[in-house]
Amino acid sequence: MKTRKLTFAAMLVALGVAVCNFVYFPVGASKCTPMQHIINVLAAVVLGPGYAVLTAFSISLLRNMMGVGTLLAFPGSMVGAFLAGILFKKTNSKFMAVLGEIIGTGILGALIAYPVAKFMLGKDVAALFFVYPFLINTVVGSIFAFLILKVIGLSRIFPVSEKEEDGL
Secondary structure: OOOHHHHHHHHHHHHHHHHOOOOEEEOOOEEEEEHHHHHHHHHHHHHOHHHHHHHHHHHHHHHHHHOOOOOOHHHHHHHHHHHHHHHHHOOOOHEEEEHHHHHHHHHHHHHHHHHHHHHHHHOOOOHHHHHHHHHHHHHHHHHHHHHHHHHHHHHHHHOOOOHHHHOO
């Protein structure tokens, strides 16, 4: 099961890195990529919170190393993936995973992005400046993820149980 999870996570990372370069739109100081949020929700539901966070981190890291991402991707994607994974694990509800992604990225991740922008990027903006673009981005991506999960039923391919978490 661990090999299947790692393989699926690697495929999501590859998809995220490849597609995020083509499907994005700038809003303020951030680069909005709804595909990241689709992947966050899919990883949270199919793989669990640990793998979801690692997948989000890997996509953000690779995109930054390639020069096609921003440092703002780290707080938004990782917090959203974590909250989506935790809420899905606790409730077994795809809707709660979507809600976790929206709150985690759109609100919490956006607020965490403020110090990153101010101290690491040198942008002098208000903290709430990030909430609007992050929310737009995550709501669009999360709705698509919810529809994908409903239509395909991915969560049945990789059932996540507590004993199969492999420490992640």
